[in-house]
Amino acid sequence: MTLPVRRRPSAMVRPGTALGARWDPFAQIDDLYDRMDQLIQSAFGGPVEGMWAPLADLRETDEAYVAEIDLPGVKKDDIDVEMNDRELIVTGEIKERETTGRVHRRMRRAGRFEHRVILPGEVDPEQVSATLSEGVLTVTVPKAERARPRHVEVKAGP
Template structure:
């Protein structure tokens, strides 16, 4: 004896799933990448159209913010670091090398790159330092000193 199957609307199995394109697995990643870019542009931290964002860490200590961005193979003169309105911006260009023969596969990023980070406190823009060593750009951004509370002596008039 068979029993009827009861379906409740709105259950996970009743929802349509997008068709997976097994013949083009990279297309799924490209679509995900584009969706993330649209989201990041909506919140104001995405790279500009046609550019890519390097991998980076943002660390905060008591006195400074430290950004370490991976920029392998990029020359110092091709990188620009700016700070303004509490935003750190690392931009530049990575040119594609001239090659002989046919390039069969490439996973290296070329063209314009851009990294932006919002800094939550005022900084000392004139004391920012940046160094490039072993393909890692390290930007040190000192925090502005907030007024520290101190005891005020009351004197007799």
């Protein structure tokens, strides 16, 4: 049994365009990224329309949860950090820079952003701290005293 072979157009011609038109793979990648982002946000819940979520890491130490959020070019006055029970909410805005001349490609995001994460254990919301350094916002959320691991000394028996 033979399978049909699908013929592809020339690698340099984008499907659906006139012959000779240049194919821009970066435009297709950007479009794919935007579609995947919309799909994930609609499936799992995400920022409201018009907002985007910055890249972030969440790690846990014995004493705290630490969120590191990439916010290059954002000023500290444009960031808001809130704790609501165990949910960490970071919102703000990256203002679009004014440019002179012709813009050929705009890859950096601008506009309102929101990062939300529910922390896996009990926290002490009164002791939360946040620092912005070299484009990375580090939010440290201490664990509640009763949620921290305790060392139990083993004693010799009689």
